[in-house]
Amino acid sequence: MRWIVPIIILLAIEVYAFQAFKTLFKFWWSLGIYTGITAVVVGLLIYSFYESSPNVSLTGFRAYMGGIFLSLLLLKLSVVFWMFGEDIIRLLVYAYRKLFTTSTENLPSRRKFISTIALGLGAIPFLSLLYGMYKGKYNFxxxxxxxxxxxxxxxxxxxxxxxxxxxxxxxxxxxxxxxxxxxxxxxxxxxxxxxxxxxxxxxxxxxxxxxxxxxxxxxxxxxxxxxxxxxxxxxxxxxxxxxxxxxxxxxxxxxxxxxxxxxxxxxxxxxxxxxxxxxxxxxxxxxxxxxxxxxxxxxxxxxxxxxxxxxxxxxxxxxxxxxxxxxxxxxxxxxxxxxxxxxxxxxxxxxxxxxxxxxxxxxxxxxxxxxxxxxxxxxxxxxxxxxxxxxxxxxxxxxxxxxxxxxx
Missing domain, CATH: 3.60.21.10 (Metallo-dependent phosphatases)
Structure with a gap:
């Protein structure tokens, strides 16, 4: 029962992030790669918690999978931040048109450059966390x-x-x-x-x-x-x-x-x-x-x-x-x-x-x-x-x- 709320939040983040990728990458195979990477990371993370840990803590394979999952999550959170902001503006524009003009246009579509900015900025913490696992932890x-x-x-x-x-x-x-x-x-x-x-x-x-x-x-x-x-x-x-x-x-x-x-x-x-x-x-x-x-x-x-x-x-x-x-x-x-x-x-x-x-x-x-x-x-x-x-x-x-x- 305690996992329901976190799972709902993660699914909501995933849906928003997917919209950004869908806007940028029109080909089915590119979206398939994105979905596949997410599925593999989540699957391995779940598997790592069923594997024995030498001191029952977040170390070894379990820790690395947690780090990779966190890297992806920060990438998607950055995307969600920008996409959610754009959606608010889209809704406001749509409401203004309906209330104060005679326009019959539908909800404005998402703009590709917003998705590009979101993914570009999200790549910064994503790559930084991967570097931190590869080099940073022993950078004395x-x-x-x-x-x-x-x-x-x-x-x-x-x-x-x-x-x-x-x-x-x-x-x-x-x-x-x-x-x-x-x-x-x-x-x-x-x-x-x-x-x-x-x-x-x-x-x-x-x-x-x-x-x-x-x-x-x-x-x-x-x-x-x-x-x-x-x-x-x-x-x-x-x-x-x-x-x-x-x-x-x-x-x-x-x-x-x-x-x-x-x-x-x-x-x-x-x-x-x-x-x-x-x-x-x-x-x-x-x-x-x-x-x-x-x-x-x-x-x-x-x-x-x-x-x-x-x-x-x-x-x-x-x-x-x-x-x-x-x-x-x-x-x-x-x-x-x-x-x-x-x-x-x-x-x-x-x-x-x-x-x-x-x-x-x-x-x-x-x-x-x-x-x-x-x-x-x-x-x-x-x-x-x-x-x-x-x-x-x-x-x-x-x-x-x-x-x-x-x-x-």
Whole structure:
């Protein structure tokens, strides 16, 4: 019963889109090709949901069919937008003639150039999504920032952090590309590597084939990590609570196998001589129905407001709701979670847009409030849609700088 409304909507879109093709292509064989492609894609998409999935998520063949279906759907939606607009104008013209003139003309026919424009514009998202699946998902970018702080200990002036987030290892399908990305991270030669959650999609063993590669990540002060919402197994239908708990324990052990120091509402000290930074890591805390296991008060116990602190918290809504105004004055928060929706338009330094910005105020890059910063990493991997368009997989490098007294 729940599928009736979506099916009716999809059929309505299909009818409108078909009219555009019918206007442009008069030959039966061209319309047959269009209908055949649609039927094959829909059929394979339905078939993919009857095939077993290794972690019962939108990955592999199922994800690719979903991506192709989405590409076609956006093409048709663009067509529907233009065609529907033209139909409104046609009806208004027809009504005007009937009411205010003696014309006996029928409803004006659709114009071919409108259909051509609709298909041309619709081809842009269609081809972009196909490119995103073919190339975009592994189009790794290093984004570098330099942030100044009044109270950064002098010994840490120039200290560099590489941040990774949202690996989602269960979605990977290209060992060579991941090996390239690991080498890219190590080439940054940062002082510390920080991973801000979502190692897997659902199950701990998704990481098994990738552990040898990710265990190669190295930094002078080590690799530290936290948990994201996907790491708890909440989106998988386990046979029992015992199985779910075992999967979670296995996931925690994976961090150890990688040689990463997992912070679960706790902190570590990064030391340079007599100076130190407090590295705080909390479990997932997110608004809007996401798990709130993060306990900043516990993790930051014993830390003073004047101390320099770096907080790792997976969901940026934690910073928005709690951290940016907290009395303990967290100078830098590192988050992920949003993926930048894996789709958007970004011209560095000029323009940045993605539909996810209507859900998260802080969704990609650096944000500041009263000298308190947050970086929202766009994510290393991908989930559901097996690609990225405009919002590329990210390796963040942040250099900490001490603001000179003359600047303060």
């Amino acid at each position: 970018k290093v984004l570098s920032y330099e942030l100044e702080f009044d109270n950064l200990p002098e010994a840490f002036d120039g200290y560099t952090i590489t941040q990774l987030s949202d690996i989602h290892s269960g979605s990977f399908d290209n060992t060579e590309k991941i090996e390239y990305a690991i080498n890219l991270v190590n080439e940054q030669e940062s002082d510390v590597i920080l991973f801000t959650g979502d190692l897997v999609n659902n199950l701990a063993d998704e990481m098994t084939p990738w552990t040898p590669l990710f265990s190669q990540l190295k930094a002078e002060d080590g690799v530290f990590s936290i948990l994201g919402n996907h790491d708890y197994g909440d989106y998988y239908n386990f046979e029992s609570q015992t199985d779910k708990q075992q999967n979670f324990e296995d996931l925690v052990n994976v961090h150890s196998d990688l040689g990463w120091d997992l912070l679960r509402n706790e902190r570590r000290e990064l030391v340079r001589g007599d100076s130190k930074l407090h590295l705080i890591g909390v479990e997932n805390w997110g608004k809007g129905g996401f798990k709130k296991a993060g306990d900043f008060e516990k993790a930051a116990d014993g830390v003073e407001a004047a101390d320099f602190k770096i907080l790792m918290s997976h969901d940026p809504s934690h910073w928005d709701e709690v951290i940016q105004h907290h009395k303990k004055d967290v100078q830098l928060t590192l988050s992920g979670h949003t993926h930048g929706m894996q789709f958007g338009i970004e011209i560095p330094g000029w323009f940045k847009w993605s539909p996810v910005q209507y859900r998260y105020e802080q969704w990609a890059g650096i944000y500041e409030n009263a000298k308190r910063f947050i970086n929202v990493n766009r994510g290393f991997g991908f989930l559901a849609y097996p690609g990225r368009v405009g919002i590329w997989p990210e390796v963040t490098v942040i250099k900490l700088k001490r603001k000179s007294k003359t600047e303060v």
